[in-house]
Amino acid sequence: MTTLTMPPHATTPAPGTPPDGAAAAITTPYVAVALPLGVDRTFTYALPEKLRGRLRPGQRVSVPFGKGNHMATGWAVSGQEATDLREVKPVAEILDAAPLLTEDLLDLAFWISRYYVTPLGQVFEAILPAAVKRGAGFKTVQIVVRTEKAESDVGRILSKQRRVLDRLAEGGAGLAPRELARQAGCTVAVIKSLQEKGLVRIETRQMDEFARDLFLELEEPKAVHLTAEQGLALQRVKNLIAAGKFGVVLLAGVTSSGKTEVYLRAIAEVVDAGRQAIVLVPEIALTPQTIRRFRERFTQVAVLHSNLSDVERHRQWRDIAEGRADVVIGARSGVFAPVRDLGLVVIDEEHENSFKQDTAPRYHARDVAIMRANLVGVPVVLGSATPSLESYQNTRSVEHYQEARLTQRIGGRPLPPVRIVDMRLEAAERKGHHVLSRPLEAAIAEAWRKQEQTILFLNRRGFATHLFCVKCGHAARCPDCDVGLTYHAKPGYLQCHYCGRRTPPPRQCPACSAETVNYWGTGTQRVEEEVRRKFPDIRAARLDADAAAARGGHEKILAAFRDGETDVLIGTQMVAKGLDFPNVTVVGVINADVALSLPDFRANERAFQLITQVAGRAGRGPKGGQVFVQTFQPEHLAIQQAARHDYEAFARDELESRRVRGYPPFGRLARIIVRSPSRQKAAEAIQALAGRLLEPARVAGVHILGPQPCPIAKLSRFWRYHMILKAPTAKALLFFWNRVRPDLTPPGGVQMAIDVDPQATL
Ligand code: ADP
Numbered sequence: 001m002t003t004l005t006m007p008p009h010a011t012t013p014a015p016g017t018p019p020d021g022a023a024a025a026i027t028t029p030y031v032a033v034a035l036p037l038g039v040d041r042t043f044t045y046a047l048p049e050k051l052r053g054r055l056r057p058g059q060r061v062s063v064p065f066g067k068g069n070h071m072a073t074g075w076a077v078s079g080q081e082a083t084d085l086r087e088v089k090p091v092a093e094i095l096d097a098a099p100l101l102t103e104d105l106l107d108l109a110f111w112i113s114r115y116y117v118t119p120l121g122q123v124f125e126a127i128l129p130a131a132v133k134r135g136a137g138f139k140t141v142q143i144v145v146r147t148e149k150a151e152s153d154v155g156r157i158l159s160k161q162r163r164v165l166d167r168l169a170e171g172g173a174g175l176a177p178r179e180l181a182r183q184a185g186c187t188v189a190v191i192k193s194l195q196e197k198g199l200v201r202i203e204t205r206q207m208d209e210f211a212r213d214l215f216l217e218l219e220e221p222k223a224v225h226l227t228a229e230q231g232l233a234l235q236r237v238k239n240l241i242a243a244g245k246f247g248v249v250l251l252a253g254v255t256s257s258g259k260t261e262v263y264l265r266a267i268a269e270v271v272d273a274g275r276q277a278i279v280l281v282p283e284i285a286l287t288p289q290t291i292r293r294f295r296e297r298f299t300q301v302a303v304l305h306s307n308l309s310d311v312e313r314h315r316q317w318r319d320i321a322e323g324r325a326d327v328v329i330g331a332r333s334g335v336f337a338p339v340r341d342l343g344l345v346v347i348d349e350e351h352e353n354s355f356k357q358d359t360a361p362r363y364h365a366r367d368v369a370i371m372r373a374n375l376v377g378v379p380v381v382l383g384s385a386t387p388s389l390e391s392y393q394n395t396r397s398v399e400h401y402q403e404a405r406l407t408q409r410i411g412g413r414p415l416p417p418v419r420i421v422d423m424r425l426e427a428a429e430r431k432g433h434h435v436l437s438r439p440l441e442a443a444i445a446e447a448w449r450k451q452e453q454t455i456l457f458l459n460r461r462g463f464a465t466h467l468f469c470v471k472c473g474h475a476a477r478c479p480d481c482d483v484g485l486t487y488h489a490k491p492g493y494l495q496c497h498y499c500g501r502r503t504p505p506p507r508q509c510p511a512c513s514a515e516t517v518n519y520w521g522t523g524t525q526r527v528e529e530e531v532r533r534k535f536p537d538i539r540a541a542r543l544d545a546d547a548a549a550a551r552g553g554h555e556k557i558l559a560a561f562r563d564g565e566t567d568v569l570i571g572t573q574m575v576a577k578g579l580d581f582p583n584v585t586v587v588g589v590i591n592a593d594v595a596l597s598l599p600d601f602r603a604n605e606r607a608f609q610l611i612t613q614v615a616g617r618a619g620r621g622p623k624g625g626q627v628f629v630q631t632f633q634p635e636h637l638a639i640q641q642a643a644r645h646d647y648e649a650f651a652r653d654e655l656e657s658r659r660v661r662g663y664p665p666f667g668r669l670a671r672i673i674v675r676s677p678s679r680q681k682a683a684e685a686i687q688a689l690a691g692r693l694l695e696p697a698r699v700a701g702v703h704i705l706g707p708q709p710c711p712i713a714k715l716s717r718f719w720r721y722h723m724i725l726k727a728p729t730a731k732a733l734l735f736f737w738n739r740v741r742p743d744l745t746p747p748g749g750v751q752m753a754i755d756v757d758p759q760a761t762l
């Protein structure tokens with residue numbers, strides 16, 4: 001006899017039982033439905049009598065669509081009393097037993113759709129993992145349960161019906177109708193008759209075949225006494241929690257200053273009160289090291305990796321939705337974790353641009369998280385050693401923002417000394433082309449002799465080349481936009497990809513008249529080669545996207561480095577973040593200039609962040625450490641300030657120049673991109689679009705830069721053009737979008753993307 005037992009947690013409520021936090025049921029004759037079509041509007045459907053009062057916003061419905069009336073899946077958005085339409089098709093079916101989105105996530109979806117100028121249907125699709133929509137790893141079952149109705153209320157009970165009721169009473173509850181009938185020795189019709197009498201109910205449930213335990217053994221946490229600075233920071237968060245209020249605490253703390261310890265304590269506050277916390281970290285920092293620290297403190301931790309299988313992802317989502325996760329750690333999309341009673345949001349490395357999604361909806365997880373916390377009235381902690389200038393400025397100008405600082409490394413270890421290496425001298429005084437400077441070479445050799453380790457950081461190779469003078473370091477910039485100019489080899493010109501200005505490449509350096517203008521482009525392989533050639537005995541490993549894929553994952557490479565099996569680790573962004581190796585005493589930044597020359601107004605900020613992050617990898621142990629930053633622009637302020645670990649000075653200077661140019665945080669940018677396999681179509685489309693937007697932009701006080709080709713003018717078959725919108729305030733930009741939104745449709749054969757608050761403009 002097979003008895004289908006229902007794990008108590010593996011069910012979703014049957015229709016009619018509203019889950020906690022769901023929106024109120026729709027009782028109107030019509031309903032607005034969002035379809036994931038990329039069409040920027042909702043569609044009106046009639047809600048048949050029998051479905052009224054059963055459908056809630058956030059629930060999916062099956063609706064006839066188009067000429068052929070094929071069935072499409074859409075999302076119920078809101079009830080509608082009336083419609084002007086002459087012909088309205090009816091909703092065919094309600095697909096989910098209960099809304100998949102709670103009311104706060106629905107409100108968040110509406111906000112995202114408005115702010116990021118994205119059709120609502122696309123926003124819903126992004127919020128809910130595909131695995132959940134498909135129901136991966138779950139199956140729908142029907143089960144029979146006894147109702148509250150007394151037998152004495154229904155008159156005579158037939159003997160076959162009696163057998164069913166007896167079977168139900170003695171443990172048959174939760175059986176499928178067919179199985180229950182078999183066990184009671186009758187047909188399913190008998191159960192149907194009991195259902196008609198109101199004695200039993202047939203419920204639809206979703207069953208998880210993979211039920212398992214989330215609980216883990218807790219390790220005894222080490223008794224850690226907070227430093228005075230940590231205590232003050234924690235107190236700020238606790239005050240907000242106690243007051244039950246929204247507010248943002250920017251935790252500006254140097255690397256290794258104990259920020260994570262503050263997060264853990266703040267989270268414990270809300271978890272102890274029975275609520276949940278969401279922790280967002282950059283994908284790259286979602287390492288076992290990070291996760292272990294949370295698992296040591298909290299029993300129920302859900303981790304949303306990007307490499308979860310569909311079934312695992314769905315299960316995690318259920319665990320979270322049904323209250324079996326106290327803490328959710330995830331990358332960007334973790335902001336949509338369906339926690340029931342959100343108490344706190346933590347965003348580590350809040351300045352990271354990987355929190356920005358690069359497909360529609362192009363949301364910034366930090367900003368969405370702040371909005372979500374605002375909607376439910378809970379605090380947010382933003383942590384960084386190099387806060388984004390947006391957040392930093394907010395602590396100065398926005399009421400509900402406050403700052404807490406951790407200025408000291410734990411254990412009083414000093415921040416490592418940073419030495420700026422002038423690559424102009426290297427070029428002038430040495431024969432041949434060297435990626436490694438003499439001081440860096442000497443340091444690598446010395447570290448190796450003492451059995452210490454080195455990390456070499458290489459900026460991701462420039463997507464395009466930029467021009468600079470090897471002799472004096474002069475780099476070409478646009479005088480109007482103050483962003484780096486991009487060099488296009490064919491037919492040979494420099495271009496500003498903000499305003500479009502083109503100039504011929506100079507034959508001589510405009511600053512020092514030398515004829516040594518050059519471009520820089522070095523890959524990690526090249527660095528690895530040079531290390532191997534110069535130090536045949538040193539064991540070097542490369543950690544970049546290629547190497548990580550080829551050699552069985554970047555964990556393996558890191559483990560070998562941690563175990564001392566490699567001496568020098570060479571890598572891209574992957575080595576800059578979060579790694580904690582006490583035996584690393586030398587860190588080298590191979591090409592700081594690449595960051596400075598990005599055609600982006602945040603170039604200085606990126607360079608500053610990069611050097612600070614990389615430097616944070618050195619000197620984490622008692623042996624101390626030193627950092628070498630190789631650059632052709634040693635006088636550059638951002639580099640000097642980073643070398644002095646002087647965020648304050650950097651922020652002050654950089655904010656001033658942003659203010660002058662009207663760049664964020666003092667204004668808002670947005671970007672409209674069109675792409676097409678036909679260059680001409682793309683060019684014509686962006687011109688036509690710009691023509692139409694000109695007048696509404698003028699009225700709204702929004703400035704249009706361009707249109708012109710994107711810095712990456714062609715990407716996998718598609719020609720790309722863009723224009724940049726510069727608005728004095730978020731309000732002006734929103735006003736502009738509201739006016740033009742209905743007309744933002746590109747011609748056939750052309751795709752359009754809108755990026756509000758772009759983090760990169762390539
Ligand atoms: P951050 O997040 O700022 O890089 P961490 O929270 O990771 O810093 O702290 C760095 C190290 O110091 C960790 O190993 C952590 O366990 C330890 N630590 C943090 N706070 C304290 C403290 N108050 N006393 C002793 N050790 C601490």
Ligand code: ZN
Pocket residue numbers: 478479480481482496497498499500501
């Ligand atoms: Zn320009």
